[in-house]
Amino acid sequence: MTxxxxxxxxxxxxxxxxxxxxxxxQVFSPHGYRGASLQAIADQAKLPKANILYYMxxxxxxxxxxxxxxMNRWNAVLEDITEDSDPGQVLSDFIRTKMMLGxxxxxxxxxxxxxxxxxxxxxxxxxxxxxxxxxxxRAVIIRQWSQQGKMDDVDPRWLIFLIWSATxxxxxxxxxxxxxxxxxxxxxxxxxxxxxxxEHVILKGCGITSSNxxxx
Amino acid sequence: MTxxxxxxxxxxxxxxxxxxxxxxxQVFSPHGYRGASLQAIADQAKLPKANILYYMxxxxxxxxxxxxxxMNRWNAVLEDITEDSDPGQVLSDFIRTKMMLGxxxxxxxxxxxxxxxxxxxxxxxxxxxxxxxxxxxRAVIIRQWSQQGKMDDVDPRWLIFLIWSATxxxxxxxxxxxxxxxxxxxxxxxxxxxxxxxEHVILKGCGITSSNxxxx
DNA sequence: AACATTGTTGACCGATCGGTCAAAACAATC
DNA sequence: GATTGTTTTGACCGATCGGTCAACAATGTT
Numbered sequence: 001m002t003x004x005x006x007x008x009x010x011x012x013x014x015x016x017x018x019x020x021x022x023x024x025x026q027v028f029s030p031h032g033y034r035g036a037s038l039q040a041i042a043d044q045a046k047l048p049k050a051n052i053l054y055y056m057x058x059x060x061x062x063x064x065x066x067x068x069x070x071m072n073r074w075n076a077v078l079e080d081i082t083e084d085s086d087p088g089q090v091l092s093d094f095i096r097t098k099m100m101l102g103x104x105x106x107x108x109x110x111x112x113x114x115x116x117x118x119x120x121x122x123x124x125x126x127x128x129x130x131x132x133x134x135x136x137x138r139a140v141i142i143r144q145w146s147q148q149g150k151m152d153d154v155d156p157r158w159l160i161f162l163i164w165s166a167t168x169x170x171x172x173x174x175x176x177x178x179x180x181x182x183x184x185x186x187x188x189x190x191x192x193x194x195x196x197x198x199e200h201v202i203l204k205g206c207g208i209t210s211s212n213x214x215x216x
Numbered sequence: 217m218t219x220x221x222x223x224x225x226x227x228x229x230x231x232x233x234x235x236x237x238x239x240x241x242q243v244f245s246p247h248g249y250r251g252a253s254l255q256a257i258a259d260q261a262k263l264p265k266a267n268i269l270y271y272m273x274x275x276x277x278x279x280x281x282x283x284x285x286x287m288n289r290w291n292a293v294l295e296d297i298t299e300d301s302d303p304g305q306v307l308s309d310f311i312r313t314k315m316m317l318g319x320x321x322x323x324x325x326x327x328x329x330x331x332x333x334x335x336x337x338x339x340x341x342x343x344x345x346x347x348x349x350x351x352x353x354r355a356v357i358i359r360q361w362s363q364q365g366k367m368d369d370v371d372p373r374w375l376i377f378l379i380w381s382a383t384x385x386x387x388x389x390x391x392x393x394x395x396x397x398x399x400x401x402x403x404x405x406x407x408x409x410x411x412x413x414x415e416h417v418i419l420k421g422c423g424i425t426s427s428n429x430x431x432x
Numbered sequence: 433a434a435c436a437t438t439g440t441t442g443a444c445c446g447a448t449c450g451g452t453c454a455a456a457a458c459a460a461t462c
Numbered sequence: 463g464a465t466t467g468t469t470t471t472g473a474c475c476g477a478t479c480g481g482t483c484a485a486c487a488a489t490g491t492t
Contacts (some may be wrong), residue, residue: 012423016469021260030334031248031251031334032248032250032330032333034247034251034252035248035249035250036448037243037448038450047471048470048471048472049450050452050453050471050472051392051470053451054469054470055469058450058451078473094479101420101434103377110333113329113333113388113389114248114333116389116391117326117330117333117391118247118251119391120248120392120395124395127395128396128398135396152416154416157396158410158414159413161389161393162413162414162417165236165382166378166381166382168381169378169381171328172332173329173332173381175333175343176332176336176343176347177344177377179336179347180344180348180351180373181339181348181373181376182341182344191326194388197371197378198378199369200379200421201375201418201421202417204419204423205416205417205419205420205421205422206228206421207420228439253480254479254481264440264441265440265441265480265481266440266441266482266483267441269480269482270440275480275481428443
């Protein structure tokens, strides 16, 4: 096997794996790791149970793969900010991006939520390693914004948690939200209204005077 | 059996039921309904499995009882507000009360979260009935505050969701929060700091000029 | 003391759990 | 077309699932 054969590897295998991953995400996300069964995943994927194990090795390996896939989707957020960035612009983008990611990958988001709820048995080291460092490094920059007088002197960690929680709420608690609103699902108008609200409250609440009103 | 014998009913039975409920809450909360087993609950309660079923009837009945117990704990919140109330005072109380409830009943809160995450199969009608009406009635009053110029004209529903999500985050995502902070659990100082932050951002963000600074 | 009621629990039920395995089907190479 | 390697899948394994039941202990009641 030469060095680059792995690149153009069997495409049919990839397609099947994607089918399985997608099915698994739908089964794991509402019920968590323990509440999901391989048989249910197999039914969802319309494949024999033994076939799932042939491709994924074990329930745990499949689950961990899903977690990693979801985390990769979040990598871009808040990545390229500096002390010279405009807080209003950055936080607006942050809110909208997080909101959009939740809408785009609802199952993946719920999967992640269930994992945290269960005490993060498979993500403990990621949270206290990579993610902790990520938050710490973002916090440094936000602190600089405060010192420059661009915004109030708030704890950056609580601010990040606030934006995370406020946006995630609409995917992970979608059953509650839609129940209360009396709608089947959130409309585009709802989403726009929510984004606008969150921007208004959080930016204003942090003492950020909207520099340039981005048209929406 | 006369009409009121049920009042001073067997106290030993109550004690055992509380033991079981407490054990069940600890087992259900991280794993959800499907992820929990009666055997695990029995082990936690240090009782034979058959004994659990003798007192609770079935897994489902036990689970529903836990949900109801948790919901009763929330009943007092935001209950006695009028159009003449002070928004700053009310929202401050709301934030602090919600935060306190999450700290007081972490398992119950997580249980509720897991139920919603699973699509709220046992709470659908509560959400779209009682709770929907509750939110609607609170929204009317908040709208009046806006019209009186006491606060910005924000959508009360999004405001309620914001406070719910921001406060619940610290109990339901406690594994993530503590992992990122590098602490075993949230300290009292952390909690006070978080409450202060949320008050600051949300009240200011809603255009509420803190009437009387309550000392903390 | 005799009896009825309530509480306790090990043994057991069919169903399902995650996972293994071997036989058959398929694909690729020579 | 025989050989080799890869997929596919039903059958099966021991463990565990929620729940039932009958035998038994404990606790009133009279």
